[in-house]
Amino acid sequence: MFDQPFITDEHRMVAEAYRKFVDKEIMPVRHLVDDDKDHNLIKKILQAMNDMGHQKAPFPEEYGGANMTSTLPASMMHEELGRGDSGIGTAATVSAWAFMPAIMAGNKAVLDRFAPDFCGTELRMGCFAMTEPGGSHGGGGCDIENPTLKGKKIRTLAKLEGDEWVINGQKMWGSNAGDADVYCVLCTTDPNLGDEGIALIYVPANAKGLSFGKFENKAGMEGDRNCAMYLDDVRVPKEWRAAGPGxxxxxxxxxxxxxxxxxxxxxxxxxxxxxxxxxxxxxxxxxxxxxxxxxxxxxxxxxxxxxxxxxxxxxxxxxxxxxxxxxxxxxxxxxxxxxxxxxxxxxxxxxxxxxxxxxxxxxxxxxxxxxxxxxxxxxxxxxxxxxxxxxxxxxxxxxxxxxxxxx
Ligand SMILES: Cc1cc2nc3c(=O)[nH]c(=O)nc-3n(C[C@H](O)[C@H](O)[C@H](O)COP(=O)(O)OP(=O)(O)OC[C@H]3O[C@@H](n4cnc5c(N)ncnc54)[C@H](O)[C@@H]3O)c2cc1C
Known part of the structure; x- marks a missing residue:
């Protein structure tokens, strides 16, 4: 199945481990996931995945992680999880997605603060909060990630005050929103600056001024919960921006x-x-x-x-x-x-x-x-x-x- 010549035995072992996990922990209960409205079962499955080292995998070794940032084995893992339940697969993989900017930028302040927790034994969740609601003049949705619009439609504003970012705005649909311990929030320091204004800033769930709407009622993907997220004068240290302008x-x-x-x-x-x-x-x-x-x-x-x-x-x-x-x-x-x-x-x-x-x-x-x-x-x-x-x-x-x- 994974027979391309560039796939190594190590990659196949990763896929095999997730296939076995899915067969044992997800296949027998996947018909119960849609009715698991309080997410007790789903969180049990996510914790079991954490027990096999899933959560810490992408973090640097110095924090207890496995430094696994390669996309090829990650994509094979996604296929195995999708075979079981793509909602649970999404909830399980979004944390790494949220931390990837900090890991790629080698942001020590963010990693020192959050990586030890994510490399621990307890379940932790991350969220990549990019999408925004549309306004009366458009924007939101796809416009936020459309590369040709160069961040000019982003309305979540981050202003530097002394040593802190002060963030105001609204996010929508983030996977794990409302459940996550940490949010990587896509902001702009000034929409007129285009790409130069784009700022990815890490915000812990307990930050003052952060609040959430009710969970959305969707056709499927119950394993992945989504809700609106409101940022009202949220303050975080300036070092918690992933990298910098550009x-x-x-x-x-x-x-x-x-x-x-x-x-x-x-x-x-x-x-x-x-x-x-x-x-x-x-x-x-x-x-x-x-x-x-x-x-x-x-x-x-x-x-x-x-x-x-x-x-x-x-x-x-x-x-x-x-x-x-x-x-x-x-x-x-x-x-x-x-x-x-x-x-x-x-x-x-x-x-x-x-x-x-x-x-x-x-x-x-x-x-x-x-x-x-x-x-x-x-x-x-x-x-x-x-x-x-x-x-x-x-x-x-x-x-x-x-x-x-x-x-
Ligand atoms: C279960 C779920 C999980 C999600 N997880 C996350 C997450 O983790 N983080 C996050 O930030 N967001 C997340 N999202 C949001 C999701 O990525 C957006 O909803 C999506 O990108 C589209 O935005 P929209 O739904 O507002 O559609 P709209 O932007 O309103 O698009 C509507 C239609 O217009 C089309 N369209 C858009 N732009 C153009 C264009 N330039 N030209 C022509 N047609 C165009 C679209 O293809 C689509 O057909 C999630 C959403 C759901 C439902």
Whole structure:
């Protein structure tokens, strides 16, 4: 399955460990996740993942971490988690995403303050708070991460007062929002400065002036909770900005690109989970005297699903390898990598929606009931198509790798 020549035995061992974890801790209970409104079960699973060293993995060794910042094995881990439950996979992986700017920038003040906790035995959660609500004149949503808008639509304002940042604004939809211990908040010091004004600033959950809305009621992805976040004169030390003017913008765009690769993998895992189920079901269920999958019209549908999964996997692995080799393919914040990561994400999300939809079709009414989880895979993967720029901004970002796309 992970048979590309650039994948090492060590990478395969990471994937294997997560596959075993998913089989043991998630598969038997995944049908209970949607009703786990207080998140007791979900947090138990996240704690079990922490027990196997998941939480500390990306942090530097000096804090007790494993220094695992490579995107290739991380993407393979995302696929394995997506096969189990992409909501839990999201909640589990967003913490590393939130800390990546500080880790990449080697920000000692942020790491000294927060890394020891995240490298400890208790469950901790992080949130990458980028998205904002739209206003009457637009902005918010995709405009925040659209690289051509260069941070000019960001409305969360950070002002330096003495040795502190004072932050005012509102964030929306952050995964783990309301649950997280630490937030990496995307701000601007001045929207007119464009990329130079972009600031990624770390804010602990107990900061004065930070408050949250109620959890959103979504179609799926219950494992990942989201809510509005309000920052009202929140003060943090000035050293808690990830890096500085210009560099924070590169860290932001690089983080968006990494997320597109990883959520492509999450989508492939989700599709694989549904495909495994439908393969078995169409072997067991006899219609018109033969198993469903022995009818050519149905075999053709299964072939299309397999083609989608295999090509999406091959491409996200390729993009992950490229991301890990900026010396060959250029830095992650440039258009080549943005384009490749967007191809991976747009294609994989479309494949997951197609595969889960067809799996339900081939299973008839049984695809539509909760017992087989196929309808859950279908509900869960739809958001992968919509988030991180959606299919439309994603496609425009694909074009940026080929020509001077001015859209
Ligand atoms: C479960 C979940 C988890 C999330 N996790 C996080 C998180 O951890 N952190 C975070 O910051 N955010 C998170 N988000 C937010 C998510 O990334 C945004 O919702 C998403 O980027 C799109 O913003 P929007 O929903 O406001 O859509 P809009 O920006 O309103 O977009 C609507 C439509 O317009 C299209 N569009 C956008 N821009 C253009 C353009 N330039 N040209 C043409 N069409 C365009 C879009 O593709 C889409 O079809 C999450 C959302 C959900 C639901």
């Amino acid at each position: 560099v924070d913008a590169k860290l932001l765009h690089g983080n968006v690109v990494a997320a597109r690769v990883n959520t492509a993998a999450l989508a492939v895992g989700n599709a694989r989970g549904a495909f495994e189920t439908v393969l078995k079901y169409t072997e067991d269920r006899i219609v018109a005297d033969r198993p469903i999958r022995q009818h050519s019209i149905c075999a053709g549908m299964l072939a299309d699903m397999a083609i989608g999964i295999e090509t999406a996997r091959a491409y996200y692995l390729n993009a992950a390898y490229m991301f890990d080799h900026p010396e060959i393919y250029g830095p992650p914040y440039e258009n080549t990598m943005l384009s490749r990561a967007s191809i991976a994400k747009v294609h994989a999300a479309d494949v997951a929606v197609m595969v889960t939809n067809r799996a339900m079709e081939l299973m008839g009414s049984y695809g539509y009931v909760r017992e087989y989880n196929v309808e859950k895979y279908w509900r869960d993967c739809k958001i992968i198509q919509l988030w991180e720029g959606g299919g439309q901004l994603g496609r425009l970002d694909v074009c940026r790798g080929y020509y001077d796309c001015q859209l």
